[in-house]
Every structure is written in C-alpha cells, then in structure tokens.
Amino acid sequence: MIEFKxxxxxxxxxxxxxxxxxxxxxxxxTVAVVGENGAGKTTLVKHITGLLKPTTGAVLVDGDDTRxxxxxxxxxxxxxxxxxxxxxxxxxxxxxxIAFALRNFxxxxxxxxxxxxxxxNFFGLEEYRKSSPLTLSGGEKKRLTIACILSWDPGVVxxxxxxxxxxxxxxxxxxxxxxxxxxxxxxxxxVSHDIEFLWPMQPRVIVMSRxxxxxxxxxxxxxxxxxxxxxxxxxxxxxxxLYQGLKxxxxxxxxxxxxxxxxxxxxxxx
Amino acid sequence: xxxxxxIQNFSFRYPGAQRLAVDSFDLEVxxxxxxxxxxxxxxxxxxxxxxxxxxxxxxxxxDYSGAVLMDGANVREESMRALAxxxxxxxxxxxxxxxxxSVERDVAFGLENLGVPREEMRRRVxxxxxxxxxxxxxxxxxxxxxxxQKQRVALAGVLAMxxxxxxxxxxxxxxxxxxxxxxxxxxxxxxxxxxxxxxxxEHRLDLLVRIADRLVVMNSGKKVxxxxxxxxxxxERAEGYGLSVPAIVKLEKGLNYHDVGTSARIPTxxxxxxxxxxxxx
Amino acid sequence: MNWVAGGxxxxxxxxxxxxxxxxxxxLLSILLFTLAILSRSVLELAGIIAFVLVLSGxxxxxxxxxxxxxxxLGFAVFIFVLNFVIGRDxLLSILYAARFVAxxxxxxxxxxxxxxxxxxxxxxxxxxxxxxxxxxxxxxRFIPVMLLDAIQIMDAxxxxxxxxxxxxxxxxxxxxxxxxxxxxxxxVIRSGELAEAMESRAYGAVPKPTSLNQYRSSLVDRxxxxxxxxxxxxxxxxxxxxxxTQL
Numbered sequence: 001m002i003e004f005k006x007x008x009x010x011x012x013x014x015x016x017x018x019x020x021x022x023x024x025x026x027x028x029x030t031v032a033v034v035g036e037n038g039a040g041k042t043t044l045v046k047h048i049t050g051l052l053k054p055t056t057g058a059v060l061v062d063g064d065d066t067r068x069x070x071x072x073x074x075x076x077x078x079x080x081x082x083x084x085x086x087x088x089x090x091x092x093x094x095x096x097x098i099a100f101a102l103r104n105f106x107x108x109x110x111x112x113x114x115x116x117x118x119x120x121n122f123f124g125l126e127e128y129r130k131s132s133p134l135t136l137s138g139g140e141k142k143r144l145t146i147a148c149i150l151s152w153d154p155g156v157v158x159x160x161x162x163x164x165x166x167x168x169x170x171x172x173x174x175x176x177x178x179x180x181x182x183x184x185x186x187x188x189x190x191v192s193h194d195i196e197f198l199w200p201m202q203p204r205v206i207v208m209s210r211x212x213x214x215x216x217x218x219x220x221x222x223x224x225x226x227x228x229x230x231x232x233x234x235x236x237x238x239x240x241x242l243y244q245g246l247k248x249x250x251x252x253x254x255x256x257x258x259x260x261x262x263x264x265x266x267x268x269x270x
Numbered sequence: 271x272x273x274x275x276x277i278q279n280f281s282f283r284y285p286g287a288q289r290l291a292v293d294s295f296d297l298e299v300x301x302x303x304x305x306x307x308x309x310x311x312x313x314x315x316x317x318x319x320x321x322x323x324x325x326x327x328x329x330x331x332x333d334y335s336g337a338v339l340m341d342g343a344n345v346r347e348e349s350m351r352a353l354a355x356x357x358x359x360x361x362x363x364x365x366x367x368x369x370x371x372s373v374e375r376d377v378a379f380g381l382e383n384l385g386v387p388r389e390e391m392r393r394r395v396x397x398x399x400x401x402x403x404x405x406x407x408x409x410x411x412x413x414x415x416x417x418x419q420k421q422r423v424a425l426a427g428v429l430a431m432x433x434x435x436x437x438x439x440x441x442x443x444x445x446x447x448x449x450x451x452x453x454x455x456x457x458x459x460x461x462x463x464x465x466x467x468x469x470x471x472e473h474r475l476d477l478l479v480r481i482a483d484r485l486v487v488m489n490s491g492k493k494v495x496x497x498x499x500x501x502x503x504x505x506e507r508a509e510g511y512g513l514s515v516p517a518i519v520k521l522e523k524g525l526n527y528h529d530v531g532t533s534a535r536i537p538t539x540x541x542x543x544x545x546x547x548x549x550x551x
Numbered sequence: 552m553n554w555v556a557g558g559x560x561x562x563x564x565x566x567x568x569x570x571x572x573x574x575x576x577x578l579l580s581i582l583l584f585t586l587a588i589l590s591r592s593v594l595e596l597a598g599i600i601a602f603v604l605v606l607s608g609x610x611x612x613x614x615x616x617x618x619x620x621x622x623x624l625g626f627a628v629f630i631f632v633l634n635f636v637i638g639r640d641x642l643l644s645i646l647y648a649a650r651f652v653a654x655x656x657x658x659x660x661x662x663x664x665x666x667x668x669x670x671x672x673x674x675x676x677x678x679x680x681x682x683x684x685x686x687x688x689x690x691x692r693f694i695p696v697m698l699l700d701a702i703q704i705m706d707a708x709x710x711x712x713x714x715x716x717x718x719x720x721x722x723x724x725x726x727x728x729x730x731x732x733x734x735x736x737x738x739v740i741r742s743g744e745l746a747e748a749m750e751s752r753a754y755g756a757v758p759k760p761t762s763l764n765q766y767r768s769s770l771v772d773r774x775x776x777x778x779x780x781x782x783x784x785x786x787x788x789x790x791x792x793x794x795x796t797q798l
Contacts, residue, residue: 037416037446051706070716071709080710086740087700088707090732100729104712134736139311148711165362165443167311167473168514193446196476196517233448238476238517238539245543248550257517261524267550268525320747329750354753366741367748369685371667371692378763380752385761395763413695427752 001026002048002078002156002187007057009043009211017043018054019211025189027155030182032198032219033191035208036233041191044208045158048189049074061156076105078156079149083164085141089133094125094144097133098151105152115151123147139170146177156187163194171197199223199237200255207232220252272342274435274467275299275322280336281491282317282326291317293491294336301434302461304468306478306499309488310512315471318488319437321345322469324353341434354380358428358436362443364420365412373415373423374399374408380431398430401463402456418449422456429460436460438470442477451477476516479503479536487511499536518542559662560694566664568610572772573669574676576661579606579775582783583657586790587650593642595790596649603656610664616656623655667691672766681760689745697738704733 002025009018017040025031033041046052047059050066059066061074082088091097098119102112120126123143128136133144142162149157159178163171171194178201181188192198198205198219205222207215209232215222223229223240239260243253248267254260277297283290292314299305307315320326327334328350338345340356361367370376377398381391399405402422412420421441428436438457442450458481460466472478479485485502487495489511495502502508503515504523518539537545568576583599590596600620607616627648634644665673667688674684708729709715715726749755 036448037418046706049710051709070714071706072712072714075710075712082703082707082710084703086737087704087733088711088729090729090736101711104714137312152712165440165473168509168512169310171514195447233446235447239521241539242518242521242543245540245547247547257520257524260517260521264521264525264546323751325747325750329747349756350750351753351756354751354756359748359751361744361748363744365696366744369689369692369745369749371688375668375763382760382762383753383756385757385759388761388763388765391761391763412692413699431752 001060001062003060004044004047005058005060007047007054007059009047009052010055017211018047020057021211021213022057023206023213023216025187027187028182028185030178030188030201030203031190031206032201032203033189033206033208034193034195034198034232034234039208039232040211041208042160043211045080045160045189045191048156048158049078049080072104075154076152077154078158079152079154080158081145081149081160081162083161085138085145088145089141091133093130094120094128094133094136095130097144098148101148101152107152115153119147119151122150138165139167142166142170143173150181154186156189157181158189158191160191161193162190163192163197175200193234195223195235195237199239202255207234209233224253272339273298274301274341275469276337276339277318277322278337278339280318280321280338281333282321282335283333284317284330285332287332290491291332292321295488295491295493297486297493297496299435299467299469301467302465303484304457304461304470304478304482306475306482306485307469307471307488308473308475308485308511308513309494313488313512314491315488316439317491319359319439319469319471322435323357323359323437324348324350325359328353351384354433355384355431356433356435358431358433360421360425360428360436360438360441362440364417364424364444367424368412368420368427371411372408373404373410373412376412376423377427377430379427384431394430394432395426398426401429401460402426416449417444418453421445421453425456429464429466433466435467435469438468438472440471440473442472442474447477450474454478454481457481473514475499475503475514479516487513503536559659561663561666562612562615563666564611564664566609566611568606569664571775572766572768573665573673575768575772575776575779576665576669577673579779580657580661582779583660584654586783586786587653587657589787590650590653590790591646592790593646593649595786596646596653598786599653600649600656603653603660606660610660612660612663615663616659619659620652620656623652627652668764675762685754693741697734700737701730701734704730704737707733 004021004023007018007021008016010016021044033044035041043052047054047066048061050069050071053067061077066074089097091100095116098116099112102115107115120129125144125147133141136144162174166174178188190198202219205217205219206213207222207228214232215225215228223237224244226236229236239254242260243249250263254263275297277295280292280295281290282292295318309315317326320330321338324345327346334346340353345353368376369379374395378391378395381394399408402425404419404422404426407415407419415423442453445453454477457468461468470478479499482499484497485499486493487502494511495505503513503519508515519536522537522542583603587596587599590599604613604616607613630651631644631648634647635641671684671688674687705715713726713729
C-alpha cells in the first residue's frame with residue numbers, strides 16, 4: 001500500500017514540482033501515470049522510494065514514512081526500473097549484474113544463485129550469462145534491468161517510461177511482462193506517454209499536470225474526457241477517438257482492434 | 271537534374287563482422303519527399319543513414335560496395351566538408367549534438383566551421399532560429415532548455431547549413447506526444463517552405479505517416495518494402511517486420527473500406543468514424 | 552564540494568564588471584594574484600582582499616565571493632596551523648594563510664564573472680590551438696549534464712540496494728564503483744556521439760573558422776586596464792618602498 005498524504009515538493013530553486021498531491025495505491029493495482037514532460041510524473045515516482053523527500057506532507061510505503069528509511073531499504077519492497085539502462089549497468093557479466101542487488105539486500109549465496117538462474121531463464125538471457133552487460137543490444141539491456149528487479153521479487157514494480165526507443169516486438173514483450181506481473185498479484189505502476197501501449201491494459205489512470213493530479217480513475221472512463229486529457233497534453237487512444245466519433249456505438253469503448261472490427265462488422269451486416 | 275539521392279546496390283560490412291549490415295540496398299529519392307525508414311532494431315537503419323551523410327566511409331571504415339549518390343556526386347569521393355553542406359543529420363539524443371554554451375553559437379557552429387563570413391552567418395542563423403521558433407532562446411544555455419527545445423536548436427543548426435536533404439534519426443523518441451507532433455509539424459513546414467527532402471527513422475509511425483510520402487522498410491540489412499504509407503502498412507508482412515501499424519489502419523484494412531484510406535492519405539480515427547457513420551446511416 | 556562550485560562557476564548576472572572585456576577581467580585578476588604573491592605583510596593582503604570585495608560589490612557577486620572566502624578560511628587555518636607546528640614564525644604563518652585566501656578570491660573573481668563563451672574568446676586571443684579551446688568549451692558545457700547523469704546513476708544504484716551513506720571509508724569507496732563505471736561508460740558513449748555530430752557539421756573543414764560574434768574592446772575596457780596596471784604599480788611601490796615590512 002502506497003500513500004501520498006498532501007505531498008508538496010519544491011526544488012531549492014523555488015520551482016514546485018508536486019503540489020498538494022494525495023493518493024493511495026492498493027496492493028495488486030495496476031496504475032498508469034500520464035502527463036506531459038515536466039508535469040511531475042518522475043518526481044512522483046522518486047518520492048515512492050525516498051529518492052526525493054517531501055517538502056511538506058508524507059509518503060508512506062506499507063506504513064513506513066519514507067523520510068525514516070533509506071532508498072535502499074525502501075527498494076526492497078519497491079523495484080523501480082529507470083528509463084536509461086546505461087545509467088546502471090556496470091558489472092563484469094550479466095550474472096554478476098543480477099546478483100548485485102540480491103547481495104545488497106542480504107540474500108544468502110544459495111538464494112542468490114537460485115534467483116539469478118531463474119531471472120536469466122525467465123527473461124531469455126541465459127546465453128548472455130557470462131557476457132558483459134555493455135555488449136547487449138538496447139532492447140536486451142532493458143530486459144536485463146527488469147530482470148534485475150524481479151530477481152529480488154518486490155511487491156511493487158515501477159516502470160519509468162519503459163517503451164521509449166523500443167520497437168513493436170520489444171513492446172509486446174513488455175506488455176506480456178506486465179500481464180505476468182499483474183497475474184502474480186504485484187502492484188504495477190507505469191509512467192508513460194505511450195497511450196496506445198497503456199490502453200489495452202485498462203489500468204487505473206492518474207493524470208498529472210503542473211505538479212497536480214487533475215484526474216484519477218479507470219482508463220475506460222478517463223480516456224473519454226477529451227478536455228481533461230487535452231489540458232494535460234495527453235493524447236487519446238485512437239480506438240477511443242473512433243468510439244466517440246461513432247453515432248451508433250456499444251456501451252463500452254473498444255479495447256482492442258479486434259473488438260472494434262467485430263462490432264463494426266456485425267453492425268454492417270445489420 | 272540528378273535525383274537528390276540515389277542508392278545503387280549498396281552493401282556494407284563493419285570490420286570483423288560476420289554478416290552485412292546493409293545488403294544490396296537500392297533507393298531513389300526525389301526532391302522534397304519525406305520518406306520514413308522503418309524496421310526492427312538492428313536491421314541496419316543506422317548504418318544506412320550514416321552512409322548517406324558520409325560518416326560511412328569517412329569516419330567508419332569497412333567493406334563498401336555499390337554507390338551512394340548525393341545530388342549526383344558519389345559520397346565515397348566527396349569530402350565531409352562538401353557533404354555537410356548537402357546532407358544534414360539530426361541525431362537521436364538532443365543533448366549530444368549541442369556543443370556551445372549558448373543557443374545562437376551552437377546554431378552557428380557548422381557555419382563557423384565552414385568559414386562562412388560573419389554577415390552571412392548572422393543572417394542564416396537568425397533565419398534558422400526564426401523558422402524553428404527559437405529566436406527568444408538565442409542567448410540561453412542548453413542545460414536550461416527542455417528536450418523539445420533542444421531538438422529544435424539542433425535542427426536549426428542543421429538547417430543553417432542549408433542542406434538539400436536532412437536525415438532525422440528517431441527525433442521524437444525522447445519527446446512526449448504533443449512535443450513530438452509539434453516537431454513533426456515543423457518538419458512539414460520546412461519541407462513546404464524550403465523544399466527540403468527528409469529521411470526520417472522512426473518507430474512511432476502514427477505521427478509521421480500524416481506527412482510522409484513513402485515508407486521504406488528494412489530487415490536484416492535488406493530493403494523489403496517500399497511504397498506509399500498506406501500500401502506498406504496494409505501489407506500483410508508489415509507487422510512481421512516490426513512495424514507499429516496504427517490501430518486505425520489495422521481496423522480499416524479489416525473493414526475493407528478501400529476508398530477511405532488511399533495511397534494518398536492515412537485517415538484519422540475521427541475520419542474513420544465519419545465514414546462508418548455515413549455508411550450505416 | 553559546494554564552495555568549489557559556488558566559487559568558480561559562472562552565473563549570468565548584469566553588472567558593469569561583467570560587461571568588461573574578458574581579457575581585462577583576466578588582467579585584473581592576474582594583477583591581484585601577482586600582488587598577493589609579492590606582498591610581504593598581512594596588512595597588504597588585507598588590502599588586496601578588501602579590494603577584491605569592492606570589485607565583487609560592483610560585480611554584484613559579493614555574497615558569493617564572501618562565501619568562497621569564508622570556506623577558504625578553513626583551509627587557511629589549516630595552512631596556518633601546519634606552518635606554526637613545523638616551527639615557522641606566528642606572523643609568517645598568518646601571512647601564508649592570508650595569502651592563500653587572497654589568491655583564491657582573486658582567481659574566483661575572474662571565473663565567476665566570465666562566461667564560457669568569454670573564456671573561449673580569451674583562449675582564442677592567446678592563439679591556443681582550436682582543438683584545445685573547443686575541447687574546453689564543450690567540457691564546460693557538459694558539466695551540468697554530467698552532474699545530472701551522476702545523480703541519476705546514484706538514484707538507479709540506490710534503487711538496487713546500494714547504501715551510499717553507510718559503512719566505513721573502505722566500504723564507501725568501494726560503493727563508488729557502481730556509480731563511476733556507468734559515468735565513465737556514458738562519457739565514452741557521449742564522446743562518440745559528439746564526434747559524429749561534429750563531423751556532420753564540418754568540424755575542421757577550414758583551418759581558420761570564422762566567428763559569429765565580434766569582440767572589440769571599448770574605451771571603458773582600455774581605461775580600466777590602464778587604471779588597473781597603474782594601481783598595481785602604485786601598490787608595488789607602496790609595499791616595497793613605503794610600508795615597513797612584517798606587519
């Protein structure tokens with residue numbers, strides 16, 4: 001359970017990055033945080049693991065105030081995958097890279113080995129076990145950073161702009177990973193611009209603009225509010241725009257292309 | 271007048287590599303065209319781009335065969351100095367292509383390098399900044415700018431050199447959708463005002479297909495598809511090549527509303543909705 | 552490390568001093584620096600430091616210079632104690648300490664009031680090779696970027712359980728490895744990308760590149776330069792021939 005209690009965060013320069021933000025995320029929820037660059041999305045995420053501490057208000061992770069804990073301690077429960085894998089890969093080989101966090105968290109050597117084996121296997125990285133992480137391709141590096149996080153099995157997984165620079169195949173893999181995380185009951189928080197990527201997951205959506213949360217609700221409702229989205233400079237999923245443009249339409253907006261196709265086809269046939 | 275770009279059976283292999291990075295590639299580009307170059311990661315796009323502006327072979331050597339002709343001249347034989355005035359290159363990371371401590375100095379960078387006289391340089395810098403809408407940022411330092419602004423500064427620096435062809439390497443990947451669509455609009459405007467030809471590498475096709483004339487797809491170094499955006503996106507092999515086909519296109523293809531999407535344009539969601547309404551009325 | 556940053560990094564400000572030709576600013580700081588080295592009494596050094604403070608006032612950077620001076624005092628005390636302990640005269644030890652402060656603030660005055668563009672101009676005036684000047688300017692331009700990178704890297708590693716604040720000295724040094732390696736790797740990648748961008752914009756095409764901005768010194772600049780040299784001459788005369796030593 002993650003709670004923000006009237007959190008305000010101001011930079012030393014005076015710029016307010018978070019403005020009286022309150023929210024709570026229950027265990028097992030899938031939440032998308034959207035908004036333009038500079039709206040405060042990454043600042044919000046950094047507060048969860050204490051990388052930033054609130055100027056006023058408090059952030060609680062499972063009841064722990066983030067100001068009383070170090071980021072390393074909080075990260076045991078909340079795994080954050082940052083946007084740029086080149087900002088964290090440094091070990092001699094992929095095996096060591098995955099083991100790094102496990103050792104930091106104090107896992108015994110046998111468990112470390114077990115978890116490393118699992119992660120390599122699950123993410124299809126076994127062939128790179130002894131390779132240097134710097135020799136992997138962009139997509140593989142991203143996969144590795146996510147593998148590192150899942151190896152220590154945090155209850156909450158946060159993905160910061162996971163689809164940037166990824167091609168279609170890599171994005172599909174990512175969607176699958178998110179589905180897997182959901183099915184194992186993990187709380188998933190995704191910060192992203194990529195509305196088309198987020199839409200099929202039908203997550204809870206938090207819309208941020210200028211440091212405030214201006215909307216918070218299920219995707220199926222929120223994505224229809226064109227003015228709200230426009231004010232936050234967030235685009236609307238194409239299927240939703242289509243849905244709203246139709247004179248005759250079903251009760252709920254189309255989630256996948258095939259939903260739209262079958263509905264339209266059946267309408268055409270009378 | 272020769273075509274602005276003519277790639278003839280071009281192949282390239284990096285030193286020590288097993289397979290060809292680019293394999294027997296052919297491409298003809300006319301002036302003022304906007305061409306999207308797409309394909310899965312590792313398909314050779316970056317190599318191809320660098321072969322057009324001369325970084326290959328002038329900066330990177332390797333096994334080179336075939337010809338890349340820029341405005342009739344062979345890239346292999348032209349100097350980087352000459353090529354820099356014909357082909358501009360906007361790199362993916364806005365940060366790593368801005369050198370100077372102030373915006374206007376950076377826009378002038380290429381012109382200073384070429385020894386352009388001060389008056390003319392001033393004129394070209396001011397023009398480029400005006401066209402990109404960044405005149406008010408002239409004295410700012412790059413670290414004070416947003417990513418979108420940095421991209422514009424870099425593009426202004428490229429345009430100041432007045433190239434006939436500009437290459438954009440995933441220019442929107444680090445931008446949010448609104449800023450990205452503003453950049454795309456700018457590219458279209460520059461094409462209309464200057465007649466500049468653009469080759470854009472992008473994964474995010476939905477924005478670019480609105481302004482592009484053609485979509486060229488690469489896979490494992492080879493050209494596999496080349497045609498109008500509509501024709502290529504509706505080709506059944508498109509997704510197999512890692513193209514992110516916009517939902518509306520997928521939908522429309524399945525519905526067989528041929529006349530809505532033509533070779534000339536990709537419809538928006540709103541346009542498709544209108545079409546459906548009119549048909550079921 | 553903040554006093555270093557505060558004392559030597561340019562911050563854009565509007566003042567008569569800032570508007571001086573950078574070569575004049577350099578001259579003034581060199582004169583002050585030289586004076587500090589030549590001085591033989593604490594009184595003289597106090598005078599020099601006071602003069603720097605006056606110039607800082609004109610340059611509207613008094614707060615920053617004072618802060619730099621205050622932090623330098625710490626080192627100055629250290630120098631004083633060291634000298635005293637090894638048997639130097641009390642007054643001499645104070646002299647060395649004071650000289651250190653004077654040298655730092657006169658140098659700081661130059662760097663705080665001179666933008667990287669102006670630094671480039673000065674270096675070009677001294678006919679330093681273009682590659683060196685360019686490397687310097689680009690390095691300065693990327694300092695804020697690299698600082699940001701370092702913070703992001705530390706954030707990422709902290710999020711993997713790295714405790715940067717705990718442990719003894721050995722442990723803390725070891726904990727810097729996961730931060731330093733990505734920093735270095737990123738710098739190398741950055742250099743490669745910069746090289747491509749430079750080539751693509753015809754760097755090195757002509758041996759003598761032209762310049763967008765013209766730098767001409769004005770009457771004010773020349774007057775200040777002459778005035779500075781005059782004051783320097785007077786000060787040297789006063790120190791050596793008028794004032795008694797050992798004060």
